Amino acid sequence: MVTDVIDAVAEFAAPRKALWDVLLDPQTYPRLFPGIGACEQLDTVDAHPTLNMRVGGHGIEVGLLRVQLHVTKAGEGFELHCPEHGSFAAVRLRGDGEHTRVYVTFFKAGRVHPVLAQLPNSTVVTWAQSGLKRVGDLIAGAPTSLIVNGEDSPVRLQAGVVKRMVSSGVVRTYRPDVGLKQIGGLAKWGFSLAGGYAAAAAHSPQRAAVIDDRYSSTFDQLHARSSALAGAFTALGFGPGTAIGLLCRNHTGMVEAMVAAGKSGADAVLLNTGLPARQVEEIVARHQLSALFVDSEFEHLVRYLPIDIPRFTSDDVPPDPGRTTLEDLIAMRQEPPRKPPRPGRLVVLTSGTSGTPKGARRPHPKGFGTVAALLSRIPFGTNETMFIPAPLFHTWGLGALQISTAIRATVVLGDRFDAEDCLRRIAEQRVTALIVVPIMVNRILDLPTHVRTRYDLSSLRIVASCGAPLAGATVQKFLDAFGDILYNVYGSTEVSWASIADSADLRMSPTTAGRPPLGTKLAVLGPDRRPVPVGATGRIFVGNHMLFDGYTDATPPDEADGMLDTGDVGYLDAAGKLFVAGRDDEMIISGGENVFPRAVEEALSHLPQVSEVAVIGVPDHEFGQRLAAFVVKRPGSGLDSDMVRNYIRHRVSRFSVPRDVTFLDSLPRNPTGKILKRTLIAPT
The missing domain is CATH 3.40.50.980 (Rossmann fold)
Incomplete structure (x- = not known):
């Protein structure tokens, strides 16, 4: 069991000022210290900055921890206080211009979480020292933002594929003649839609397709x-x-x-x-x-x-x-x-x-690897009833259809999406898996509670969303309303699914894009095409056996070490989860600061008066560029522009405060639900 006082020490070949700047940034903790899933600065009247930290994970229930930041001596020491638990961590920095020693003292750490109280002091010390090492790696520029899930080891990859196929029942059969017919269909048309339906017809001819x-x-x-x-x-x-x-x-x-x-x-x-x-x-x-x-x-x-x-x-x-x-x-x-x-x-x-x-x-698909990749992160099983309202002309809807043939799922199709009708179909068809794009998740949540409770959704165990970012506020509302059945898939037409967040990931870090599936290599690279440190932002590159075969009418994306450039910018955290900051071409430079619109969109999505929001960069004579926000208010909301700006001012950097706030009845979207930001025009 942990004692009331625990000390940890770490040494760095780095100047004290550099360490101080990183350690005083609230976003350092969810990025570099596992067990902290998110950190939000609250707007309070307290004399000290107050942070809400999501803590838990690895089987530990996720909870919110309110922490106050007390600077005891600028550049030398600060304390993180948990008034609710009567515990705190004191951090002191000592050293010269080239070397620094960091001392951390935990007081009453066992009160923060009941599981922590059962651990030895050595576990807490190791956790602190490992996190501090990542801080040092971040300052030194260590190339650590690279994750490989089987792609660099053919033996491990094939073993993983076989395990997934057998455990899911995709390749199991008790009749050799049926197995031969399945293989015959795949041999003729390969692992295509044609081959998939031929193999499924051989195995389960009378099952509804x-x-x-x-x-x-x-x-x-x-x-x-x-x-x-x-x-x-x-x-x-x-x-x-x-x-x-x-x-x-x-x-x-x-x-x-x-x-x-x-x-x-x-x-x-x-x-x-x-x-x-x-x-x-x-x-x-x-x-x-x-x-x-x-x-x-x-x-x-x-x-x-x-x-x-x-x-x-x-x-x-x-x-x-x-x-x-x-x-x-x-x-x-x-x-x-x-x-x-x-x-x-x-x-x-x-x-x-x-x-x-x-x-x-x-x-x-090249063999069963594509199916195994998805099954490694989403627990699809054979004989699912899969409802696909996501358009089949979209990569996600099409990908789900392709996977459905391998698991012999009955696919329910709807030619138009209506939120209540979606719930009706789930109840009537006893749907087990729902394939959606994020706007559909939002529309379901917009239904009044009394409408949602009309339908028996007990059969539903998977809701898989892809095609655009899911706002953190939306993730939390959905998990609370429907349980831990949500999966967030990050990918593109060019790289298929690059990472997938399961419900445990989303409970811990609602904005995460998850972890790479089996057979995928994921890296966050700097301008020199080398991995950046864990926690640092760079361009997201993905390599797998599902990369597209090229454009029919355009130059392919940049490539590095067999990986394709997704065009997105983001970072990896210490637990191996990916976070997407936004499109590379959406980043603006305002007053010399790099600013991504998504951080503002995420913050505004937590306002109960906001239904939808989009933020873009526009030219600015003074700062070079500035942000403009387009907000759809909920009916009866009294939200105004000053309220929006004040809310952001206390949660994101001052360069992220939108100068322009425009209220719209709806945001322009394409048929897959993506916001068409290029059609938004800010006031001049």
Whole structure:
């Protein structure tokens, strides 16, 4: 058991001033000392700065610790007081210009958390000294921000993949003939959508594969229908070396068309349903599409395309009696093609939030590694019922569909998202896994409590969100309302899933992007392409076997040591969790200080009067750049611009206070829910 007084000492080949500046920064503690998940400075009338620290983790219940910072002598000593527990830590710095010794004394440390009281003094000393060593590494610039989860060890990686596949039941079967049929499907079309549905049809032919608002198809039916459709594609000349476009909402027809394209060898370009007609025309020309499969409601977007580009109706409401539908093509009963030289690839368009969408060729999964990667962080199991309201033309919705075939999940599709309807589907279909983008999480939380409690959601055990950052306030509200079922996936079209935060990570650090899944290498690099220290901010690079096959119409991202530049900036903490500060092109320099809008967005998201917020950088004559905030208030809120600025002034640096605050009815978003910041204009 710990004693009332514990002493720890650490020595550094660093000037005292450098150590003092780092140790006095509240953000040092969640970044460099495991067990502290977050630290927020509170706006109080106390004489000393007051901090709220989230403490716990590793099986210890997460709680809030209120700490007061007392500077006893500037540059030489300070104390962290916990008045509620009657405990404190005293820190003293001694040394000359080149060497410094840090003395830490803990008083009544066992009162801070009941688990701590059961540990020996040596554990507390080691924890303090290890954290202080990271402080020294930060000052010295040690290259420590690199995490490898199996990617550099083929043996370890393969062992991890096998373990995941067996434990999840993906490759287990008690009938050799069924196993051979599964392998046959994968051998013909590889680890693609086509191969996945063929293997699932061999294992569980009568299990429901896809359920939408109109149809329900078993794995056997979907495999047979997509084979017939592939035969029609081949008869019409859509095969290897050609590409078709899909402009569809989430429904069975879109899935069948993607699978059929893979079987015929044709590439399928997934068009965003929110694009204007002009951009659709540009993409059709740029990708030299041989045909378009279009839902009837989007006919106006393709009306002025050249008449020599065949058009087919992908749902069952043709815009004119002469238009051929998917059902017509399937009814042709053409023989399915033999194995193509390679299965057709899926081309996903980037979100285009900062410009014109680029076409990114998604690779076919290489073996079971892609499935194992996701299963290593999210506990999907076989025979899930998976509801995917996230658009299938988006990397996350598509990725979930691809994973669903391996685990033989029944996929429920909805062509439009409505928060209450989502809860109704979960209750009626006994959905076990929900695949969403962050705006959908927000809309569910916006429902009144009495509406949410109408529906039995007891079957739901996974809510996986991806596509944009989840605000820390949103994470905490969701966990408190629905329990520890939330998973936050960070990734992109180019690198797939780079890191995943499970509910334990999010309880501890609500803003974290999590840890890299199996088979992933993640690094935070400086301008010299070397890793920065843990806790330091740099550019996020990712390497795995899921990297995209390049753009169809643009220069690929920068590369370093086999890893791709995500375009994001962030840091790793001492526990190996990733935090994303924002896009590299969103950072502004205000008065010589680097400022990221996301810190302000996170702070404002905790205001109960704020429904949504976006912050951008705008030119400023005095400071070079300044921040402008765009806020959507909750109904009946009395929030004004001065209240917003005062709130930020006490929580973030003075350079982060938005000079301009504009109130809007809603924020501009693309169909996947990402805020279109480039369309926001600050007052002049």
